Amino acid sequence: MxxxxxxxxxxxxxxxxxxxxxxxxxxxxxxxxxxxxxxxxxxxxxxxxxxxxxxxxxxxxxxxxxxxxxxxxxxxxxxxxxxxxxxxxxxxxxxxxxxxxxxxxxxxxxxxxxxxxxxxxxxxxxxxxxxxxxxxxxxxxxxxxxxxxxxxxxxxxxxxxxxxxxxxxxxxxxxxxxxxxxxxxxxxxxxxxxxxxxxxxxxxxxxxxxxxxxxxxxxxxxxxxxxxxxxxxxxxxxxxxxxxxxxxxxxxxxxxxxxxxxxxxxxxxxxxxxxxxxxxxxxxxxxxAVPRIFEKAYARIQEEVGKLPERRQKIFKWAEKVGREYVRFLNERKPIPLSLKVKYKIAYELVLRRIKEAFGGRVKYFITGAAPIPYEILEFMWACNLKIYEVYGLTEATVITHANTPLEFKLGTVGKPIKCVECKIAEDGEILIRGPIVFKGYYKNEKATREAIDEEGWLHTGDIGEIDSEGFLKIKDRKKHIIITAGGKNIIPAEIENKIKAQDIIISQAHVHGDGRPYLVALITLNSQEALEFAIKNNILDEKEKEKAKKILNELAEKPLSRPEGLDELMKKISNHPLIYERVKRAVENANKELSRVENIRKFKIFERDFYIDEGEITPTLKVKRKEIEKKFKHIFDEMYKE
The missing domain is CATH 3.40.50.12780 (ANL, N-terminal domain)
Known part of the structure; x- marks a missing residue:
């Protein structure tokens, strides 16, 4: 056909x-x-x-x-x-x-x-x-x-x-x-x-x-x-x-x-x-696709490369370095030197092409949104000729308002407004949208509708962002999520949380806390599948527990968001193990190196299980319900400031 x-x-x-x-x-x-x-x-x-x-x-x-x-x-x-x-x-x-x-x-x-x-x-x-x-x-x-x-x-x-x-x-x-x-x-x-x-x-x-x-x-x-x-x-x-x-x-x-x-x-x-x-x-x-797919793929690739013989690791790192350099020229729209073109062709055919083949080998582009992808992951995927175009939008604006396109793109941004959209940044940094894509309102909720759309027809997105000199939009965080520390510093938690999650595939969620506090702390949850696999390989579990873990892994492979019987019990043991603590500690320390001093996470706690939809902790789109987490786990945050 x-x-x-x-x-x-x-x-x-x-x-x-x-x-x-x-x-x-x-x-x-x-x-x-x-x-x-x-x-x-x-x-x-x-x-x-x-x-x-x-x-x-x-x-x-x-x-x-x-x-x-x-x-x-x-x-x-x-x-x-x-x-x-x-x-x-x-x-x-x-x-x-x-x-x-x-x-x-x-x-x-x-x-x-x-x-x-x-x-x-x-x-x-x-x-x-x-x-x-x-x-x-x-x-x-x-x-x-x-x-x-x-x-x-x-x-x-x-x-x-x-x-x-x-x-x-x-x-x-x-x-x-x-x-x-x-x-x-x-x-x-x-x-x-x-x-x-x-x-x-x-x-x-x-x-x-x-x-x-x-x-x-x-x-x-x-x-x-x-x-x-x-x-x-x-x-x-x-x-x-x-x-x-x-x-x-x-x-x-x-x-x-x-x-x-x-x-x-x-x-x-x-x-x-x-x-x-x-x-x-x-x-x-x-x-x-959602950003987490690329984050997991990148972490898995780096993990597998680390297992290769030293000579093959060096070849991979050379190819990756060449690919990243090639992408930087593309992203900055500069002429690519002939020598770099030749090196990239060799690097691609020798190494990088195989990563594209894992996605079927024919992908022309990916469209992704919902959360920003760390720049180093975007750059790597582009180096493998896996072109990821980040977009921005929200339900109330009929899905997409801004997009990177093959003709106009800048990695690390969500692109420019689509053709029917007007966009401006309010004095407090909030992104405002106007155009025929703005929704009709909330069903049976006129008050919320009036709060969302002002008298001039501007949709108040609730997101904080900035528009650069070329017209590309960069998203910071939700307006309601901004943390103001005891020292009066405004902190955007999403940027910190994304950096922590990008360090290690075993981290599922990172919730940064610190509103009115002297410094920042984080509540971290583990990805159940990754944690179980790590626990089996490193003998954190006994033989009976390993068999149970393997059975649970099969269930999670079929239904990643499910909560199989016995999972919580195993995760409680795993989350308290010193090997897990050291692994998460490294991730937090590496993220801190990329952050300013005031943004550094001074203390963290690994929670005994992941956040769940049925616990009211995350949404069906896997976004953390910040207010619920702050309220539900107040005792944990308080304890971190007492220690």
Missing amino acids: ETSSSGRLILKWGKESKIKNVPELFRERVERSYGKLAYKYKDKTGKWVEVSWGEMKKKVDSAATFLIKDGINKGDKIAVLSDTRPEWAIVDLAILSSGAITVGLYPTLSPSQIEFLLNHSDSVMLFVENKEKLEKIIEIKDKIPKIRKIIVFEPEGCEKYFDSPTFLSFSKCLSVEPDEELVQERINQIGKDDVAIMVYTSGTTGDPKGAMISHGNIIAFLSSFDDFADILEIGDDDISYHFLPMAHVAEHIAGFFGRINIGLAAAYATSIKAVVDEIKEVKPTVFG
Whole structure:
């Protein structure tokens, strides 16, 4: 099956378009790319199954027909609780085609968190992935009275519930004869100002808020973010690989709706555990990823290099040095000397190319955001011809407001504003955004909406940043997170925390504390997988504990955010071991060398376990809930100042 070509980019900046909503965009894509590959996924036999845009439309129309005939009205809210998979995408387009609003839920949420979001959003229907997710819903079923139907993607193990009219297998939706006229009639009623999706913000400082993003917001963003497809000539051989959660605005809008606009095929990950192997199979050319992936890859590479014979280590270090020098010329937009070009070609073919091959070998670029990547990691990845373009945005601004692009980039920044965005820095350093990508407001929360958008239409992002002389934006931290020490010094904790985490892959989270204090301290958590592997290799655990650790590692490989039985007990022992303390101490000392004296971490404590979503310590996007940590672990911070 052919893949689709970006020569048929639909929405483009400066080009007039009659498209006013997402379903119309999808239908235009189907018309232009009917027989071409839309996506592929692995079936239960391990074989890749390919689906064309035309076949996808039939599925979408069947599901949309079912929704409309089942009584879904324009403006109703329908929630989806699932990992990213083809059914999520089909249901999303079906919901939007029925005039309803998609409410994405993170599959890692606890039953009580799901209950809050379903009730607050006034969702009337829920799509659930499988038995595991359905069990969370069964636990709260009596507390979500507005949900009148629950539809399951994978019916295995859920059969006992299907006797009730409330429960249904998704295959029943797809078996409905599509009524194109009925669906088109509903699509015609959807205007640019109508809400398309509701995205609940992570809530690092309180309850999540439902950000309402309109069809017009999405169309404006897609029209403005067309540089990558044009410049890199995304074409017939290109394919993206998807494993990030669709509940996140980046994967939902930039990842999914973006590829509809470009006409880019997708391969869906079977599971998190399968990602490393499937990347080599799929050989994606476009990749969305979170910074931690690159941080872990870099740490792993450096660790493996350290095990090589001395001669091979020297060759690697030479290649790395040459690659970094080459990237500095690129980044500063200076002519590259011929001698350096020759050395880089040798270094790349001899060493650096192999690292790119670990990502499939064909990646044209990565787009990443959410948190800054340490400069040394960015530079190294670029040296390996793994071009990472950092972007910046937020849910309330329809995902991306600033981006580095192939034509304009500067490592260590998040780029310049996209075409429809105005940006300025307020007197207190806060980043302000204005343009057609600014959201419609928070659902049932006018007070918060007025606080977010001022009378002149500027969105107050809550982030502190600076714009350099060339117009590139650099993010510092959240405005509310700034620490003012007892000596009156303003400290940006995120910069310190990122430096600590970048030193060693075993560190999961670093929370810097020191507001009103004489110096800074840090509460550090360990990455459970890395800590368990280290403990097994270094005999921190006895034989019985090692067997338990290996079993837990298998579970974590499948579900990295889970909390298997027995994990906390093992982590408590590991976190108190002298070898672990020395390893973390080295990381903190190395980070301190890169920081000013006032930013130095004077004391740290290794917590006995990692932070967890179900403990209310981190958000579904793995951001630390600072207020919760400060309050919950006050006794630990107080103790560090007494010692």
